[in-house]
Structures are given as structure tokens and as C-alpha cells.
Amino acid sequence: MTDAFISLRGITKAFGAFKAVDDVNLDIARGEFFSLLGPSGCGKTTLLRMIAGFETPTEGDVVIDGVSMSAVPPHRRPTNMVFQSYAIFPHLDVAQNVAYGLRRDKLDKAEVAGRVGEALAMVKLSGYESRRSNELSGGQRQRVALARALIKRPKVLLLDEPLGALDRKLREEMQLELRTLQRSVGITFVFVTHDQEEALTMSDRVAVMSQGKPIQVASPRDLYERPNSVEVADFIGKMNFLPCRRLNGSGEAGEVEADGLGRVPVVNGAECPDVATLVVAVRPEKLSLHADEPAGALKIRCRMQNTAYLGDRSHYVVSVDGLERALAVSAQNADPEAARQLAGGASLWLSWAPDALIALPAER
Amino acid sequence: MSGIGREKNRPLAVYAVLYLAFLYVPVLFLPVFSFNDSIYISFPLKGFTTQWYASMIGNEPLLAALGNSIRVALATAFISTLLGIFAAKAVTRYKMPGSRPVIGAIMLPLVVPEIILGTALLIVIMQAGGTLSLLTVTLGHVLLCVPFAMAVLMSRFEGFDRSMEEASADLGENAWWTFWRVTVPMAMPGITASFLLCFTISFDEFIMAFFLGSTDPTLPVYMWNQLRFPQRLPGVLALGSCILLISFFVIALAEYLRRRSSFNDETAKVTID
Ligand SMILES: Nc1ncnc2c1ncn2[C@@H]1O[C@H](COP(=O)(O)OP(=O)(O)OP(=O)(O)O)[C@@H](O)[C@H]1O
Ligand SMILES: [Mg+2]
Numbered sequence: 001m002t003d004a005f006i007s008l009r010g011i012t013k014a015f016g017a018f019k020a021v022d023d024v025n026l027d028i029a030r031g032e033f034f035s036l037l038g039p040s041g042c043g044k045t046t047l048l049r050m051i052a053g054f055e056t057p058t059e060g061d062v063v064i065d066g067v068s069m070s071a072v073p074p075h076r077r078p079t080n081m082v083f084q085s086y087a088i089f090p091h092l093d094v095a096q097n098v099a100y101g102l103r104r105d106k107l108d109k110a111e112v113a114g115r116v117g118e119a120l121a122m123v124k125l126s127g128y129e130s131r132r133s134n135e136l137s138g139g140q141r142q143r144v145a146l147a148r149a150l151i152k153r154p155k156v157l158l159l160d161e162p163l164g165a166l167d168r169k170l171r172e173e174m175q176l177e178l179r180t181l182q183r184s185v186g187i188t189f190v191f192v193t194h195d196q197e198e199a200l201t202m203s204d205r206v207a208v209m210s211q212g213k214p215i216q217v218a219s220p221r222d223l224y225e226r227p228n229s230v231e232v233a234d235f236i237g238k239m240n241f242l243p244c245r246r247l248n249g250s251g252e253a254g255e256v257e258a259d260g261l262g263r264v265p266v267v268n269g270a271e272c273p274d275v276a277t278l279v280v281a282v283r284p285e286k287l288s289l290h291a292d293e294p295a296g297a298l299k300i301r302c303r304m305q306n307t308a309y310l311g312d313r314s315h316y317v318v319s320v321d322g323l324e325r326a327l328a329v330s331a332q333n334a335d336p337e338a339a340r341q342l343a344g345g346a347s348l349w350l351s352w353a354p355d356a357l358i359a360l361p362a363e364r
Numbered sequence: 365m366s367g368i369g370r371e372k373n374r375p376l377a378v379y380a381v382l383y384l385a386f387l388y389v390p391v392l393f394l395p396v397f398s399f400n401d402s403i404y405i406s407f408p409l410k411g412f413t414t415q416w417y418a419s420m421i422g423n424e425p426l427l428a429a430l431g432n433s434i435r436v437a438l439a440t441a442f443i444s445t446l447l448g449i450f451a452a453k454a455v456t457r458y459k460m461p462g463s464r465p466v467i468g469a470i471m472l473p474l475v476v477p478e479i480i481l482g483t484a485l486l487i488v489i490m491q492a493g494g495t496l497s498l499l500t501v502t503l504g505h506v507l508l509c510v511p512f513a514m515a516v517l518m519s520r521f522e523g524f525d526r527s528m529e530e531a532s533a534d535l536g537e538n539a540w541w542t543f544w545r546v547t548v549p550m551a552m553p554g555i556t557a558s559f560l561l562c563f564t565i566s567f568d569e570f571i572m573a574f575f576l577g578s579t580d581p582t583l584p585v586y587m588w589n590q591l592r593f594p595q596r597l598p599g600v601l602a603l604g605s606c607i608l609l610i611s612f613f614v615i616a617l618a619e620y621l622r623r624r625s626s627f628n629d630e631t632a633k634v635t636i637d
Contacts, residue, residue, distance in 0.1 A: 054530055074533040087531035091549040100545075101535030152535065 004063075005030035005188055006051065006156060011060035013046050013212075020046045022212035023060070028190065028205075033182050035191045037199040038209030039235070044192040045084075047209075048158050051190060052081050065155060080149035081158040084165075086141045088133040094120070094144055095129035101152045119147040122181065139170045146181075156188045163198065175202055196236050200224065208232050224283075226267070230360050233281045240287075240327050242280040244359070256280060256359060260323025261300060266359040279362040284330040286356035289316060289342050290349040299351040302327070307343040314339055318350060394608060398601040405597060416602035426603065429586035433567055436498055436582055440505040440566035445558045447506070448513025453547065456521040467514075474511045481507065482575035489576070496578040504572035509562040516561060520554030553621060560618040564611060583607070 004027035053074035123143035227233035244258035306317040401411035
């Protein structure tokens with residue numbers, strides 16, 4: 001990317017012999033909503049804290065807007081952070097919390113009040129000025145932390161699992177609000193989460209991290225549709241994996257001999273998985289079940305093993321001759337009668353589109 | 365069930381009552397005899413009088429001693445708490461090599477007999493060519509009080525959420541302003557407790573004040589001097605009663621402040637989770 005706004009160059013952070021962040025190179029564009037996604041302990045917080053300046057990289061450099069941050073202390077960086085615990089000052093009320101960062105701007109009282117009112121309105125907390133942190137709900141505290149950071153008009157806003165402490169409903173509401181807010185203020189967001197759904201719904205791009213390294217950096221759609229490794233495919237959503245052998249083809253398309261499915265066309269997920277052993281990956285919703293034989297060439301007979309009814313959709317587990325592991329299939333319950341018929345049927349057909357199967361290097 | 369429990373606890377209850385009596389009855393003699401119309405401390409009581417209290421009001425040396433004590437105690441409380449804040453902050457915040465021995469050295473005055481400390485300080489001051497004054501008394505008291513201040517403040521700083529200070533830095537404040545705008549206000553209950561504790565320790569301290577003081581006595585030293593004159597004993601009792609009453613209120617205030625703040629912290633913690 002040419003117009004990199006935040007540029008992480010060979011960042012490593014070692015705690016003793018253990019590398020929490022391992023040689024990370026990332027470019028984040030101006031105004032981008034960028035997420036760091038990964039399981040617990042993969043180094044997301046450590047990476048974020050190095051951007052904020054609370055940790056010093058063992059190696060490498062953080063460059064923001066063309067300026068190297070290596071000699072810039074946290075209080076001089078053009079970044080602001082929303083902490084996982086929110087860190088609302090308990091000895092100050094909401095208005096004082098939000099105005100905290102304005103002292104050095106030497107504004108007069110009316111200007112400060114104006115800016116605070118603006119910031120609180122932005123996060124829909126007008127009227128809460130004189131509340132204390134212990135008189136606020138988790139969601140309200142999260143908004144105070146957000147207003148307190150945004151009032152500084154930072155170039156970059158860093159958010160460390162800001163929605164982790166909220167219940168599901170509020171969480172989904174805040175996801176939407178944060179996204180809308182980010183669009184309207186145009187600030188670059190770096191967002192840490194271990195919730196893949198959250199990362200997918202909110203971000204322009206996501207870096208999936210594992211053991212201190214980003215293993216794939218892509219748009220949510222590409223991450224989901226074209227994972228570049230078994231690890232990413234497994235972490236993002238649900239995926240069936242089938243053992244297979246390469247027959248021919250390289251680059252975008254190819255053909256493999258997959259257990260149970262026979263000779264099938266595949267899309268190459270990784271750049272060029274030209275390795276001896278491959279797996280075929282397929283999403284449950286890319287497989288469709290039929291009671292009668294469907295048209296088209298990509299189909300196979302299967303038997304129903306298990307069904308789970310989830311209201312809007314159903315999950316099925318089907319077995320295919322020659323395939324050791326059963327396949328997960330999911331389908332919308334648009335037609336409840338058809339769903340009932342499928343669930344009751346013992347012998348069924350499975351079909352899929354030509355680009356549904358992805359070939360990945362089998363590294364597990 | 366409860367009857368059995370009560371039965372079992374009877375020896376313990378008797379012990380408790382005896383213990384409390386042993387602790388407080390002598391103290392109660394102080395106010396009782398301070399209103400007794402006689403210079404002899406013996407039963408039966410003669411008559412009721414407030415003359416010993418009245419005599420305090422015009423007693424110049426007593427008032428001077430009281431003034432000295434208050435000044436020394438205020439200075440001690442201020443300096444000890446300030447030193448305690450820096451020391452407690454340093455050892456709880458930064459993981460320095462050798463911080464344990466340093467803490468041990470600071471805490472040492474807690475276990476070294478005061479008379480040894482007093483003698484040692486006296487020798488040092490004499491060797492250095494210093495003159496004894498209220499200043500040297502304050503110095504001795506600070507030495508005694510810093511461990512207490514540090515113990516109180518360390519427990520406060522240990523329960524501190526590091527991200528509060530990071531949030532302040534993140535919002536553009538350097539270490540100095542962060543210290544004054546976040547650390548100190550959040551540690552305020554501990555600071556108040558430390559101040560009051562150091563004040564009371566200094567106010568009734570005798571050995572250091574006696575060893576390191578000059579002819580300008582603090583209140584405890586003044587009282588000790590008075591004991592040599594039997595006819596002044598009731599006056600000392602009246603003074604003691606006053607100190608008792610004031611100490612009680614100071615400690616009650618400290619405890620009240622401590623509880624109120626810890627109550628606030630509790631609710632804050634509960635709602636954060
Ligand atoms: N100060 C430290 N000293 C030693 N190890 C540390 C330190 N901070 C973090 N680590 C280690 O670095 C690794 C990454 O930690 P980090 O907090 O970045 O993980 P994370 O991805 O944010 O995880 P989570 O989702 O649980 O918050 C962890 O294994 C952690 O134990
Ligand atoms: Mg984390």
C-alpha cells in the first residue's frame with residue numbers, strides 16, 4: 001500500500017526469550033477501520049500498546065503519518081486509546097473525565113464546555129455530565145472512554161476489546177454505532193478483538209494473528225471466502241476439511257482428487273499451495289442438500305446423520321461414502337416444509353458450486 | 365443450640381471483660397481525678413471542680429508546649445507522608461533490583477528500639493555540630509513515621525489500576541501532571557490516613573522528643589517535667605483528658621474517612637465487573 005498512514009516495520013516485542021510479537025510488518029491506510037483478530041495471548045494487546053507507546057518494541061519501528069515514533073513518548077503521540085477496562089477516572093465526573101485531555105490546549109471555560117457537550121452528544125450521553133464512573137453502566141462507561149479519546153481529535157484511535165464487557169444486545173448496538181461514528185469522524189481506527197464476527201462486521205480490513213504474527217491481512221469478505229491457511233479458515237467461521245491429492249492446475253484454479261467427492265475443481269486459497277499434501281476446505285452453507293437428484297455435475301449422494309433446528313436455519317451433519325469425517329451443512333429455513341422433508345430423509349443429495357471448494361496447504 | 369454456644373463462650377467472655385477493664389479503667393482514672401478537688405490522687409474523691417481545666421487556659425508554658433507539639437506533628441505528618449508517597453510509589457510501580465532490601469531498610473525503625481534510634485541520632489547530630497531544637501525532634505519523628513506512612517500508602521498503591529495512569533499519559537499529560545491529576549487524588553484516602561496517623565504518632569511521642577529536644581519542650585516532655593511537682597499533677601491529668609478526647613476524635617475521623625472511601629471503591633469495583 002502506497003499511502004500507508006500507520007506503518008509497522010519489523011516490530012518485535014520479546015519478554016525474555018518469549019516473543020509476544022514477532023517481526024510484524026503492517027501498513028494501515030488513513031481513515032481505515034483496521035482490526036487485529038486472534039485468539040487470547042496472540043499478542044494483539046502488546047501490538048496495540050506499542051502503537052500507543054506504552055511498550056517499547058525490542059526491534060522495529062512504528063511510523064505514523066510519516067513520523068517515526070521511536071523517540072516519541074505516549075503523551076506526545078497522535079494516538080488515543082480506549083482501554084479494555086475503560087480506565088474512567090473515579091475521582092472525576094463524566095464532564096471532567098471527557099475534558100481531561102484539554103488542559104494543555106488552554107481553552108477558556110465556555111470553549112471546554114462546548115467541546116465536552118459536543119463529544120458527549122456524539123456518543124449520546126448528553127445530560128450525564130455530573131455522573132461519576134460508579135453511577136454508569138458498562139455501556140455508558142465505554143461511551144465516556146470513547147468521548148474522552150475523541151475530544152482530542154486524534155489521528156489514530158486505538159481500541160482494545162472495547163465491547164468485551166458488554167452483553168450481546170448492547171454489543172451489537174455499539175458495533176453499529178462505532179462503525180457509523182468512525183465513518184463520520186474519519187479517524188483511523190485500530191480495533192482489537194478476539195470475536196471474529198465482530199471483526200468481520202466492523203472492519204475495512206482485518207489482520208488475523210497467531211503467535212505474535214499476522215497470518216492473513218485482508219478484507220472481511222476475502223478472509224471468509226479466500227482464507228490462505230487452514231488456521232485462518234478454522235478461526236473464521238465454520239469450515240469442513242477434506243483430505244485430497246493434487247491432480248493438476250496452479251494459480252487460481254485446479255483439480256484435485258478428494259476423499260469421498262472424487263475428481264473435483266478447486267480454487268487455490270493460498271498464493272500457490274504447491275505442496276504435496278493439500279486439504280479441501282468448504283463452508284457448511286456452500287453445500288446444499290436435496291431430497292431428489294439435482295441438475296449439474298457437482299453432486300454426490302449422502303446420508304443424514306444429525307440435524308439441529310435453529311429457527312432461521314438448520315444445521316445438518318451428513319456422511320458420504322469414502323469420507324472418514326462427516327460433513328457439516330447449514331441451510332436457511334425459508335421453506336419449513338422442505339426443511340422437514342430434508343431432516344426426515346435418509347438418502348439425500350449434496351451439491352455445490354464450482355468455486356465452493358478451496359485448496360489449502362495441509363499444515364495441521 | 366445458641367444456649368450451648370453461650371455456655372461454651374463464658375470463660376472467653378469473662379476474659380474479654382477483664383482484658384478491657386485492664387486496658388481502660390486506668391485511662392478512666394484520668395478524667396475522674398481531673399475533676400477532683402484535691403491535689404492528691406487518692407480515693408475517696410473530695411469534690412467536683414473545673415479549676416484544673418481553668419488553670420490550663422492561662423498557663424503560658426503549657427500553651428507554648430502545645431504549640432510546639434502541633435507544629436512538630438504537622439511538619440512530621442507532612443514530610444513523612446510526602447516521603448511515603450514517593451517511596452511507596454517507587455517500590456510498587458517500578459520493579460527495581462534490590463527494592464526489597466530498600467523497603468527493609470526503610471521499615472527498620474519499626475523494630476529498632478526507639479531509645480537506640482534516639483541515642484544514635486543524638487550522637488550523629490552532636491558529631492555533626494548540630495544544635496538541638498524542634499527541628500531535630502521533627503527529624504527524629506520523620507524517621508519513626510515514614511515506615512507507617514509507607515505501609516499505609518503501599519497498600520493503597522498496590523490496589524491501583526495501572527491503566528488509569530496510562531490513560532492520563534494517553535490523553536497528553538506527562539509523568540508530573542499525571543502524578544498530580546490522577547495518582548494523588550486517587551490515593552487521597554491513603555494520604556489522609558497516613559497524615560493523621562503520623563500526626564498522632566508524633567504528637568504523643570516522648571523518647572525522641574526528650575533526647576533530641578532543647579529547652580523548648582513538646583507537650584509530652586512538658587507533662588513529664590510537671591510530674592516532678594506533685595501539686596501540678598491534677599493539671600497534668602486535666603491536660604491528659606483533653607488529649608484523650610482530641611485523639612479519640614482524630615482517630616474516629618481517620619477511620620470514618622477510610623471507610624467512606626473504601627465503600628466508594630467497593631461500589632466502583634462491583635459495577636466495573
Ligand atoms: N509484561 C509482560 N511480561 C511477560 N509476558 C507478557 C507481558 N505482557 C504480555 N505478555 C505475554 O505476551 C503474550 C501476548 O499478550 P497480549 O496481552 O498481547 O495478548 P492478547 O492477544 O491481547 O490476548 P487477550 O485476547 O487475552 O487479551 C501473552 O502470552 C502474554 O503472556
Ligand atoms: Mg488483550
